[in-house]
Amino acid sequence: MVKICCIGAGYVGGPTMAVIAMKCPEIEVVVVDIFEPRILAWNSDHLPIYEPGLEDVVKQCRGKNLFFSKDVEKHVAEADIVFVSVNTPTKTQGLGAGKAADLTYWESAARMIADVSKSDKIVVEKSTVPVKTAEAIEKILTHNSRGINFQILSNPEFLAEGTAIQDLFNPDRVLIGGRESPEGQKAIEALKDVYAHWVPVERILCTNLWSAELSKLAANAFLAQRISSVNAMSALCEATGADVSQVSHAIGKDTRIGPKFLNASVGFGGSCFQKDILNLVYICECNGLPEVANYWKQVVKVNEYQKTRFVNRVVSSMFNTVSGKKIAIFGFAFKKDTGDTRETPAIGVCQGLLGDKAMLSIYDPQVPQEQIQRDLSMHKSELDKPPHLRAVSPIAVEQVSCVWDAYEATKGAHGICILTEWDEFKTLDYQKIYDDMQKPAFVFDGRNVVDVDQLRQIGFIVYSIGKPL
Ligand code: NAD
Numbered sequence: 029m030v031k032i033c034c035i036g037a038g039y040v041g042g043p044t045m046a047v048i049a050m051k052c053p054e055i056e057v058v059v060v061d062i063f064e065p066r067i068l069a070w071n072s073d074h075l076p077i078y079e080p081g082l083e084d085v086v087k088q089c090r091g092k093n094l095f096f097s098k099d100v101e102k103h104v105a106e107a108d109i110v111f112v113s114v115n116t117p118t119k120t121q122g123l124g125a126g127k128a129a130d131l132t133y134w135e136s137a138a139r140m141i142a143d144v145s146k147s148d149k150i151v152v153e154k155s156t157v158p159v160k161t162a163e164a165i166e167k168i169l170t171h172n173s174r175g176i177n178f179q180i181l182s183n184p185e186f187l188a189e190g191t192a193i194q195d196l197f198n199p200d201r202v203l204i205g206g207r208e209s210p211e212g213q214k215a216i217e218a219l220k221d222v223y224a225h226w227v228p229v230e231r232i233l234c235t236n237l238w239s240a241e242l243s244k245l246a247a248n249a250f251l252a253q254r255i256s257s258v259n260a261m262s263a264l265c266e267a268t269g270a271d272v273s274q275v276s277h278a279i280g281k282d283t284r285i286g287p288k289f290l291n292a293s294v295g296f297g298g299s300c301f302q303k304d305i306l307n308l309v310y311i312c313e314c315n316g317l318p319e320v321a322n323y324w325k326q327v328v329k330v331n332e333y334q335k336t337r338f339v340n341r342v343v344s345s346m347f348n349t350v351s352g353k354k355i356a357i358f359g360f361a362f363k364k365d366t367g368d369t370r371e372t373p374a375i376g377v378c379q380g381l382l383g384d385k386a387m388l389s390i391y392d393p394q395v396p397q398e399q400i401q402r403d404l405s406m407h408k409s410e411l412d413k414p415p416h417l418r419a420v421s422p423i424a425v426e427q428v429s430c431v432w433d434a435y436e437a438t439k440g441a442h443g444i445c446i447l448t449e450w451d452e453f454k455t456l457d458y459q460k461i462y463d464d465m466q467k468p469a470f471v472f473d474g475r476n477v478v479d480v481d482q483l484r485q486i487g488f489i490v491y492s493i494g495k496p497l
């Protein structure tokens with residue numbers, strides 16, 4: 029029986045391993061983490077992350093061939109294949125601060141693997157890491173190996189939150205990079221066999237290590253670049269009277285461009301796009317490629333610009349001040365169908381409005397109040413760390429209240445900002461909402477989800493991203 033151990037029970041480790049366990053009943057999969065509350069939650073009825081379909085998969089396998097444990101060393105020692113899926117946030121201090129990936133968690137996991145291993149292992153990079161990380165990890169492992177043979181593979185993960193289970197069941201591709209030596213190729217085959225339980229073999233791509241590592245950063249950079257491109261167009265649409273949805277539709281019909289990932293928004297969020305692009309920028313700079321670095325840096329700059337532009341629009345539309353005005357915030361997660369708030373554009377927008385002394389009433393169907401309060405009282409450098417590793421600063425947030433109902437959030441409000449595209453925001457009773465609001469009542473739709481004509485008919489003043497006013 030093959031034994032798999034995954035270090036890191038987060039958004040990637042948990043769902044990925046649950047799906048491997050489900051699809052490979054003869055493989056024992058143990059997910060380990062040093063953060064005990066997370067392990068307790070994985071073993072409870074309230075999983076630590078919200079992801080459609082995840083609960084069913086976990087319930088089906090947990091206790092059979094899927095286990096969650098805090099006994100990290102024991103399970104790593106027993107495994108044949110060790111996935112490392114720890115967080116790799118942006119460095120906040122020292123060389124490369126603000127750009128380079130912080131590999132502290134990765135390195136400590138690698139050292140621990142070397143320390144506890146008594147048998148040969150395949151070590152799989154699941155975390156997103158800078159290109160050439162495998163070389164560093166190999167050095168750590170082989171210099172501490174005491175004769176044990178380690179093969180390093182790069183197997184980056186391409187799932188998106190909110191659709192993780194769907195993406196894992198039916199991936200566009202699985203990418204496995206390894207050494208070109210016979211041992212490296214054998215390790216690739218072993219991992220390929222795991223995925224081949226449910227992924228058609230022609231979708232399992234095998235490359236060298238560096239191509240696999242770089243492809244992950246490149247994929248995220250290309251995806252984020254599409255969003256910044258369409259968001260840049262949205263500003264031009266507003267200035268010219270063009271409608272960004274019509275422009276996206278028109279350009280997306282070109283099969284070379286394609287229709288996906290062209291939704292203009294208040295900006296992209298999530299734990300990875302920004303961090304991975306900054307990481308790419310840093311690698312380019314370190315390799316003496318400043319022009320390439322600057323090209324990618326611009327994707328992040330446009331994203332910041334889009335959030336600032338949104339805040340400025342809210343304040344300027346509401347007669348240049350939001351001081352003391354109640355503003356309802358619809359959605360705080362970085363996208364729908366997740367409770368994750370890492371790098372959510374809602375943080376920047378809310379902090380911008382709070383800076384102008386607005387009173388915020390925030391409603392998100394999945395994000396708890398404590399999380400929102402913590403995010404808004406946090407210094408930016410802390411935000412890309414996992415929640416339990418963040419230092420909370422004592423900034424007061426009396427201007428913020430969190431409610432569990434969109435109607436409650438809007439009572440007596442002057443304006444509504446839609447910051448996450450939750451489906452329920454499309455079908456709210458906007459007449460009822462309008463009746464309970466101060467007049468004029470504003471809607472700032474940062475996700476282009478509402479029916480603008482219908483809301484204008486009710487009496488709202490509506491601002492949508494990239495659409496005529
Ligand atoms: P996460 O913060 O949710 O989970 C990481 C977990 O690793 C944490 O629970 C932490 O306690 C644990 N950990 C850290 N050091 C450890 C150690 N030494 N031993 C045991 N456990 C340890 O992170 P995530 O969102 O799952 O992301 C993990 C990696 O996958 C990152 O590199 C990220 O860039 C990449 N990735 C994330 C996504 C996503 O959608 N979130 C998608 C693709 C790739």
Ligand code: UGA
Pocket residue numbers: 156185186187188189190248251255288289290291292293294295296297298299300301362363364
């Ligand atoms: C993204 C990638 O899509 C995954 O392939 C990748 O594995 C993952 O990052 C990662 O490496 O972490 P994720 O961040 O979970 O996944 O979610 P996306 O669907 O990519 O959305 C990211 C952000 O872009 C969200 O804030 C979303 O609202 C925004 N977005 C997305 C837009 O503003 N417009 C779009 O057209 C699409």
